[in-house]
Amino acid sequence: MIILDIKNLTLEIESNGVLIKALDKVSLTVKENEIRALVGETGSGKSLIVRAISGALPPQWIVTADRLTWRGENLLTMKQAQRQAIMRRDIAVIFQDPMAALDPSSRLQEQLLESVPEEFVEGRYWWERNRSKMKIAKQILARVGIENVAQCINKYPHELSLDICQKFMIALALISQPTLLIADDPTRGMETNIKKQILALFTHLNKTRDLSILFVGHDLLAISAMAHSMTVLYCGQTVESGKMKALRKRPLHPYTKALLDSAPSFSPDLQPKSRLVALDGTIPTLQHLPIGCRLGPRCPRAAKECVQAPTERSINEHKYRCHYPLHLQVV
Amino acid sequence: MPITPLLKINQLTYNPPKRWNFFSPRPSFVLGPVDLHVHESETIAIIGGNDSGKSLLAKLIGGAVKPTSGEILLNNQLINTHHSKARANNIRMVFRHSAESLNPGMSIGSMLDEPLRLNTQLSAAMRFEKVNHTLSLVGLMPEHYYYYKHKLSDGQQQRVALARALILDPQVIVADEPFAALDPSVRSQTVNLLLKLQAELGLAFIFVSHNLGIVRHMADRTIVMSEGQIVESNLTQTLFTAPEHPSAQKLIHAHNSLVSY
Numbered sequence: 353m354i355i356l357d358i359k360n361l362t363l364e365i366e367s368n369g370v371l372i373k374a375l376d377k378v379s380l381t382v383k384e385n386e387i388r389a390l391v392g393e394t395g396s397g398k399s400l401i402v403r404a405i406s407g408a409l410p411p412q413w414i415v416t417a418d419r420l421t422w423r424g425e426n427l428l429t430m431k432q433a434q435r436q437a438i439m440r441r442d443i444a445v446i447f448q449d450p451m452a453a454l455d456p457s458s459r460l461q462e463q464l465l466e467s468v469p470e471e472f473v474e475g476r477y478w479w480e481r482n483r484s485k486m487k488i489a490k491q492i493l494a495r496v497g498i499e500n501v502a503q504c505i506n507k508y509p510h511e512l513s514l515d516i517c518q519k520f521m522i523a524l525a526l527i528s529q530p531t532l533l534i535a536d537d538p539t540r541g542m543e544t545n546i547k548k549q550i551l552a553l554f555t556h557l558n559k560t561r562d563l564s565i566l567f568v569g570h571d572l573l574a575i576s577a578m579a580h581s582m583t584v585l586y587c588g589q590t591v592e593s594g595k596m597k598a599l600r601k602r603p604l605h606p607y608t609k610a611l612l613d614s615a616p617s618f619s620p621d622l623q624p625k626s627r628l629v630a631l632d633g634t635i636p637t638l639q640h641l642p643i644g645c646r647l648g649p650r651c652p653r654a655a656k657e658c659v660q661a662p663t664e665r666s667i668n669e670h671k672y673r674c675h676y677p678l679h680l681q682v683v
Numbered sequence: 684m685p686i687t688p689l690l691k692i693n694q695l696t697y698n699p700p701k702r703w704n705f706f707s708p709r710p711s712f713v714l715g716p717v718d719l720h721v722h723e724s725e726t727i728a729i730i731g732g733n734d735s736g737k738s739l740l741a742k743l744i745g746g747a748v749k750p751t752s753g754e755i756l757l758n759n760q761l762i763n764t765h766h767s768k769a770r771a772n773n774i775r776m777v778f779r780h781s782a783e784s785l786n787p788g789m790s791i792g793s794m795l796d797e798p799l800r801l802n803t804q805l806s807a808a809m810r811f812e813k814v815n816h817t818l819s820l821v822g823l824m825p826e827h828y829y830y831y832k833h834k835l836s837d838g839q840q841q842r843v844a845l846a847r848a849l850i851l852d853p854q855v856i857v858a859d860e861p862f863a864a865l866d867p868s869v870r871s872q873t874v875n876l877l878l879k880l881q882a883e884l885g886l887a888f889i890f891v892s893h894n895l896g897i898v899r900h901m902a903d904r905t906i907v908m909s910e911g912q913i914v915e916s917n918l919t920q921t922l923f924t925a926p927e928h929p930s931a932q933k934l935i936h937a938h939n940s941l942v943s944y
Contacts, residue, residue: 630871
């Protein structure tokens with residue numbers, strides 16, 4: 353069953369009197385018990401999607417969508433309180449950059465205890481309830497792999513290293529036992545050992561607790577190790593989505609191929625020190641978006657038709673938006 | 684391979700400065716003693732867990748931090764004194780967050796001009812020529828001379844940081860996590876650029892990285908650090924197939940298990 357369904361989400365930002373489409377008809381679904389990866393480079397709008405789902409956008413930005421639903425309920429039209437209740441209990445978000453997302457002025461303990469949902473707390477009197485909260489907090493911290501919990505819990509975020517803060521963010525998100533976890537670049541800058549630990553935790557929760565995960569990031573190595581399906585985003589447009597295996601085996605969009613090629617670990621027969629395949633240039637800024645397919649200026653297969661935005665086509669569950677996909681010969 | 688190494692490091696150690704008073708925290712981290720040698724046009728990668736002293740070692744070699752004891756020999760000449768010209772000219776550093784290490788108040792041109800003005804006898808016209816040449820070397824345009832940092836994209840800023848390291852025609856470049864903040868496609872571009880420059884100029888390149896895929900692709904030799912010590916140093920291919928030290932094994936196995944899905 354599809355729990356989160358996004359269809360043609362468009363986000364417009366006004367800049368100097370002109371409306372800029374920061375997100376252009378993005379479609380994304382997350383099924384129950386599925387790990388979906390949302391892949392894109394910096395500036396492709398992945399974090400904007402996360403913020404659009406969680407409702408953390410400034411009011412002057414215009415969000416329109418054919419569908420933006422959580423279990424069939426429209427997130428855009430529902431009451432603020434109802435939406436907050438969903439965000440509180442069903443969807444949890446791990447925001448990018450833990451140092452910025454954590455409150456610098458209160459200890460980790462306070463931050464964690466205040467997010468324990470009341471339903472989980474046992475006991476009648478305040479001392480019993482406090483003890484119960486503390487127990488829940490310690491359990492979750494041990495589960496995410498923070499060693500010497502007693503030492504860390506009484507510190508402020510700036511006193512701890514980045515990866516402990518990151519683990520702490522994950523604990524904060526998991527404490528309400530959500531149905532969907534949205535993880536915005538949770539493994540950025542982590543060393544391989546810790547990354548593996550975190551990914552193992554996610555996979556474990558997915559298997560034992562039926563947790564669905566929307567994993568946002570551009571660490572393809574981590575993503576391909578755990579995700580079931582993947583959506584690739586470029587510059588606010590979804591370019592391709594489908595099952596992880598199919599995408600890795602046979603990408604149809606030139607951009608997906610370029611992304612996969614950029615990780616040397618994926619091509620075992622690549623000679624050391626040989627040139628890596630890379631697209632020229634960089635992702636355009638919001639002020640200078642090309643018309644039509646936004647990959648156009650950088651795409652090796654671009655042609656005249658690419659100034660028209662391609663419509664979505666699909667082969668089985670593998671969807672792509674490209675006029676000249678890789679499985680067709682260029683005439 | 685030449686017999687005398689280009690850069691030789693003997694018994695380099697670093698102890699944090701003495702405690703200020705009784706209440707200041709006790710320093711716990713000690714680096715070294717470290718021995719290392721680097722040949723011409725060789726790439727060396729430094730990997731290791733968090734707090735293993737990788738970045739500190741890079742800074743010690745690059746001269747950003749003063750070592751407590753030990754010596755660094757470049758072409759068999761001692762360059763230990765802190766403000767040595769030989770070091771500034773021949774060992775250049777690319778810092779971890781290249782975007783933040785660029786001065787927002789200076790144009791790219793004057794940023795690149797400064798090391799030339801301070802370290803060489805070139806005339807203004809020759810310096811201008813040299814800056815333009817270096818810009819084209821890293822794949823930027825001559826007009827980027829007049830740009831400020833905020834106008835450039837991530838990849839271009841990385842290129843400027845690299846240009847700043849290259850401008851004095853160094854023999855060794857030390858880079859602290861040059862790829863960490865970059866997007867996949869820009870990362871591939873930077874890797875290609877470095878490989879090209881190394882082939883053209885015969886640079887020795889020492890870099891710190893978490894990304895073992897890139898390490899495997901680029902490095903000739905890989906050094907594994909743990910708790911301030913070099914615990915293993917070997918040819919990259921050998922190290923990745925048969926790591927010996929437990930902490931090296933842990934890193935490599937974690938990487939391989941991610942790749943093998």
